[in-house]
Amino acid sequence: MSSKDRILGRIRRALRDDAPAVAIPRDYLPVHGARTPAERVDLLAAHLAEYRALVHRTDEEALPALLARLLGARGARSVLVPTGLPPHWLPAGGPTRVPDRAASTPYELDRVDSVVTGCALAIAETGTIVLDAGPGQGRRRITLIPDHHICVVRVPDQVVDSVPQALPLLDPARPLTWISGPSATSDIELDRVEGVHGPRTLEVVLVGTQ
Amino acid sequence: MTGTYLGMPAFPAVPDLPAFPAAAREAVRDEVLRANLRHATHTIRDKRARAVAELADWDRLRAAGKAVKDHTLRHLDRYLLQLEEAVTAAGGTVHWAADADEANRIVTELVRATGEREVVKVKSMATQEIGLNEALEAAGIAAYETDLAELIVQLGHDRPSHILVPAIHRNRAEIRDVFRAEMAGWGRPAPEPLGDDPRELAEAARLHLREKFLRAKVAVSGANFMVAETGTMVVLESEGNGRMCLTLPETLISVVGIEKVVPTFRDLEIFLQTLPRSSTAERMNPYTTMWTGLGPSRGADGDGPTAFHLVLLDNGRTDTLADETGRQALRCIRCSACLNVCPVYERAGGHAYGSVYPGPIGAILSPQLRGTRSAIDASLPYASTLCGACYEVCPVAIDIPEVLVHLRERVAQGGPVTRAGVRVTLRPADGHTAERAAMRAARLLLDHPGALRAGERLLARARRLAPRRLPGAGRAWTDSRELPTVAAQSFRDWWDRERSNPR
Numbered sequence: 001m002s003s004k005d006r007i008l009g010r011i012r013r014a015l016r017d018d019a020p021a022v023a024i025p026r027d028y029l030p031v032h033g034a035r036t037p038a039e040r041v042d043l044l045a046a047h048l049a050e051y052r053a054l055v056h057r058t059d060e061e062a063l064p065a066l067l068a069r070l071l072g073a074r075g076a077r078s079v080l081v082p083t084g085l086p087p088h089w090l091p092a093g094g095p096t097r098v099p100d101r102a103a104s105t106p107y108e109l110d111r112v113d114s115v116v117t118g119c120a121l122a123i124a125e126t127g128t129i130v131l132d133a134g135p136g137q138g139r140r141r142i143t144l145i146p147d148h149h150i151c152v153v154r155v156p157d158q159v160v161d162s163v164p165q166a167l168p169l170l171d172p173a174r175p176l177t178w179i180s181g182p183s184a185t186s187d188i189e190l191d192r193v194e195g196v197h198g199p200r201t202l203e204v205v206l207v208g209t210q
Numbered sequence: 211m212t213g214t215y216l217g218m219p220a221f222p223a224v225p226d227l228p229a230f231p232a233a234a235r236e237a238v239r240d241e242v243l244r245a246n247l248r249h250a251t252h253t254i255r256d257k258r259a260r261a262v263a264e265l266a267d268w269d270r271l272r273a274a275g276k277a278v279k280d281h282t283l284r285h286l287d288r289y290l291l292q293l294e295e296a297v298t299a300a301g302g303t304v305h306w307a308a309d310a311d312e313a314n315r316i317v318t319e320l321v322r323a324t325g326e327r328e329v330v331k332v333k334s335m336a337t338q339e340i341g342l343n344e345a346l347e348a349a350g351i352a353a354y355e356t357d358l359a360e361l362i363v364q365l366g367h368d369r370p371s372h373i374l375v376p377a378i379h380r381n382r383a384e385i386r387d388v389f390r391a392e393m394a395g396w397g398r399p400a401p402e403p404l405g406d407d408p409r410e411l412a413e414a415a416r417l418h419l420r421e422k423f424l425r426a427k428v429a430v431s432g433a434n435f436m437v438a439e440t441g442t443m444v445v446l447e448s449e450g451n452g453r454m455c456l457t458l459p460e461t462l463i464s465v466v467g468i469e470k471v472v473p474t475f476r477d478l479e480i481f482l483q484t485l486p487r488s489s490t491a492e493r494m495n496p497y498t499t500m501w502t503g504l505g506p507s508r509g510a511d512g513d514g515p516t517a518f519h520l521v522l523l524d525n526g527r528t529d530t531l532a533d534e535t536g537r538q539a540l541r542c543i544r545c546s547a548c549l550n551v552c553p554v555y556e557r558a559g560g561h562a563y564g565s566v567y568p569g570p571i572g573a574i575l576s577p578q579l580r581g582t583r584s585a586i587d588a589s590l591p592y593a594s595t596l597c598g599a600c601y602e603v604c605p606v607a608i609d610i611p612e613v614l615v616h617l618r619e620r621v622a623q624g625g626p627v628t629r630a631g632v633r634v635t636l637r638p639a640d641g642h643t644a645e646r647a648a649m650r651a652a653r654l655l656l657d658h659p660g661a662l663r664a665g666e667r668l669l670a671r672a673r674r675l676a677p678r679r680l681p682g683a684g685r686a687w688t689d690s691r692e693l694p695t696v697a698a699q700s701f702r703d704w705w706d707r708e709r710s711n712p713r
Binding site for chain 1: 246249250253254264265266267270271273274277278280281284286287290291300306307308312356357358359362375377381382385408409411412415416419420423424425437440442448449450451453454457458468475476478479480482483486490492493494495496497498499500501502505506511512513514522524528529531532534537628631
């Protein structure tokens with residue numbers, strides 16, 4: 001008998017008791033509180049900041065200048081760019097652009113200073129941005145290896161209130177990365193330290209009509 | 211690199227460990243340990259209470275989480291088959307492992323087939339449960355733990371003592387000493403000088419592990435959830451070591467207990483709200499990774515591993531499922547909230563529980579997964595005051611006190627249980643004869659009201675002769691406690707007098 005058959009047989013024997021079927025109550029809240037779109041964005045910003053992400057707000061027109069400034073402030077000499085990132089976001093003359101390519105080794109990515117991406121959506125109640133490896137976001141590893149990640153969120157359209165609102169908008173077949181603040185650990189005496197293996201600095205740019 | 215083995219000691223199926231009271235005795239006397247534990251558990255339980263209070267529907271989320279898990283367990287065969295089909299359709303390979311040996315053999319073979327001699331690991335309690343690191347070591351394969359706390363434990367030749375923060379028993383000075391002494395023997399040495407600031411220590415771990423992440427070709431992980439409907443695997447973490455292991459290597463092997471399956475993608479909306487708040491007391495943990503097989507591109511565009519293996523682990527879980535009262539332990543989502551509120555855990559520490567699963571949940575999970583043959587497993591159901599705090603905080607409403615009492619009964623009286631899929635009848639455990647004799651005597655008295663009445667009256671009359679300390683087996687109890695004084699008259703006498711002289 002294969003182990004699969006053995007395990008399934010054990011399960012079926014174990015379940016011979018006639019305990020009643022279980023109905024799943026779904027009366028929990030789809031969202032915690034009523035918010036206007038502006039309040040939703042404010043909550044996202046507040047929750048991101050609470051977990052030590054640096055939050056900036058701008059409009060479409062001023063975005064390239066802001067990104068240039070943020071990269072300059074870090075002294076970034078190279079920046080990873082996903083294939084589908086709108087080209088005009090990053091002005092000419094800035095740090096060297098490194099394209100996101102399958103052939104790049106982790107060692108090569110480790111030498112890049114910063115990465116700029118979009119996102120699939122953001123969740124206000126938890127302060128989370130979700131990446132699904134779409135064209136403006138690139139491969140999972142590019143937002144992992146460089147020490148500085150700038151994520152651009154279009155507001156208010158890319159922002160949902162809650163986790164129950166986020167899941168139906170996501171495709172589980174795509175690789176999903178949920179990010180809530182920069183990499184962190186609390187393993188030493190429960191003191192929270194930002195930056196272990198992922199980017200130590202997460203900057204979130206909320207782009208909307210001002 | 212030296213050939214020194216730095217892995218953690220294995221947790222064997224029938225551990226040769228002292229019973230809980232003996233194991234706890236030393237821990238209770240260790241003042242540094244108790245201070246570390248007290249600070250940690252109190253900090254995290256206070257934070258957790260605040261995070262939970264933010265959600266007005268917490269009780270409803272808790273009830274829904276319980277129901278999803280119970281429903282899944284009731285149809286576990288169906289959901290596992292559905293999961294296998296979905297993972298396979300997405301380009302993954304599913305393996306079934308009935309016990310620890312089989313799981314270790316499967317993983318060892320998979321690693322060997324890659325030709326690699328080292329693997330990076332992201333925290334997986336299942337692989338600690340089965341002693342995978344030792345099995346790989348025996349096959350000449352080095353396994354590197356990459357969670358900071360796991361690294362501290364591994365470098366310190368130590369054992370984990372907490373589900374969420376396995377090195378909770380160590381303070382910063384101890385951690386610095388471990389890094390200084392051990393890092394060089396296992397890769398990049400600790401920077402010099404190295405202080406004991408958590409920031410510096412985390413940086414040392416970052417540098418030490420980065421060289422391993424960047425060159426790793428094989429990773430071994432666990433998973434928090436597996437979605438039957440879609441074949442999606444879910445890992446929640448904070449440091450990024452999970453993301454490193456799950457995305458950089460060419461081969462990913464996930465070893466996951468069969469109870470971790472949930473039916474639908476939508477079900478995650480419950481647990482992604484309750485797990486982070488209950489475990490790290492955050493609204494959401496910094497990183498959550500979800501992947502489905504090899505993804506739409508089958509890994510061909512360099513985004514993630516090109517081979518994915520899922521090892522579904524039984525190792526005592528189906529035996530636990532066979533126990534109608536005890537099976538609720540399989541609802542556990544490993545948040546560790548029960549540890550942080552437990553007065554026994556807070557004083558005894560995690561090591562005394564003799565298992566990768568410490569605290570209240572460990573006290574009911576380990577004796578079910580491993581059986582109650584060993585001294586430690588027979589003693590675990592007694593490692594509790596039954597205060598009920600663990601039940602109150604459990605995000606999937608596991609009635610731990612109920613299961614503890616149920617397991618005590620099994621240990622003391624024996625009875626039918628399932629071991630390795632076979633129904634057997636347990637004999638009462640050794641060391642419970644005095645207790646059973648006392649209970650039999652009590653039953654005799656309670657079944658004969660006349661004798662009980664006479665006994666009570668006699669005791670009241672002879673109250674001055676009642677001992678202050680118990681003889682024989684009861685002596686240990688009265689070594690540190692005083693016996694209650696006997697009332698001047700029995701309750702029955704008092705009742706009779708009150709009733710016969712109405713005011």
